[in-house]
Amino acid sequence: MLWVKAFHIIFVITWFAALFYLPRLFVYHAMCDDKAGSERFKIMERKLYRGIMTPSAVLTVLFGLWLLSFYSFDQLMAMHWLHAKLTLVLLLLVYHGYCGRLLGKFNNDSNHHSHIFYRWFNELPVLILVAVVVLVVVKPF
Numbered sequence: 001m002l003w004v005k006a007f008h009i010i011f012v013i014t015w016f017a018a019l020f021y022l023p024r025l026f027v028y029h030a031m032c033d034d035k036a037g038s039e040r041f042k043i044m045e046r047k048l049y050r051g052i053m054t055p056s057a058v059l060t061v062l063f064g065l066w067l068l069s070f071y072s073f074d075q076l077m078a079m080h081w082l083h084a085k086l087t088l089v090l091l092l093l094v095y096h097g098y099c100g101r102l103l104g105k106f107n108n109d110s111n112h113h114s115h116i117f118y119r120w121f122n123e124l125p126v127l128i129l130v131a132v133v134v135l136v137v138v139k140p141f
Contacts, residue, residue, distance in 0.1 A: 001067070001070050004063055004066050004067055004070075005063075005067060007059070007063050008060065008063035008064055008066075008067055011056050011059040011060040011063060012060050014052060014056040015053065015056035015057050015060050016125060016129055017052075018048055018049070018052045018053035018056060019053065019092070019095070019096065019099075019125040020122070020125060020126070021048060022045060022048050022049060022053060022099055022103075023099065023118050023121050023122035023125075024118075024122060025041060025044055025045050025048065026045070026102060026106070026113075026118040026121070026122075027115045027118040027119055027122065028041065028115075029041035029042075029045065029106055029111070030111060030113060030114060030115040030117075030118055031115045038106075038109075041106070042106060042107055045103050045106060045107075046103065046107070049099065049100060049103050053096065053099070054096075054100075057093065057096055061089075061093075064089070079139075080141045081135045081136070081138075081139045081140060081141055082135075084131075084135055084141075085132055085135045085136060088128050088131055088132050088135075089132070091128060092125065092128050095124055095125060095128075
């Protein structure tokens with residue numbers, strides 16, 4: 001179980017690193033006003049999303065599900081903090097998917113959001129991370 005937990009944490013870290021960095025790239029891409037720079041951002045964003053972010057998300061979820069398999073149904077039902085955490089993970093998966101949609105808009109040169117939007121957009125995973133860590137460590141309910 002400890003190996004599974006270790007790999008779950010490793011992939012959570014890599015997923016969050018990408019979740020923090022991709023919207024930051026969107027900030028710079030939205031500010032970019034030259035074709036060469038825009039094409040460079042498209043490549044960086046695509047490689048980050050497809051090569052790091054999505055595989056990390058998939059492996060985070062798979063190792064998380066594997067961790068859940070070590071508990072009985074009754075144990076899982078009693079861990080109310082876990083229900084809140086899983087709800088936040090679902091929200092993070094929606095955020096991840098929306099990042100993919102935004103990536104497509106940049107790729108098609110149809111982004112309509114300003115760099116300010118992306119600066120605010122970049123804060124959501126930070127808030128979720130804080131909440132998830134508190135839930136997992138403190139187990140407040």
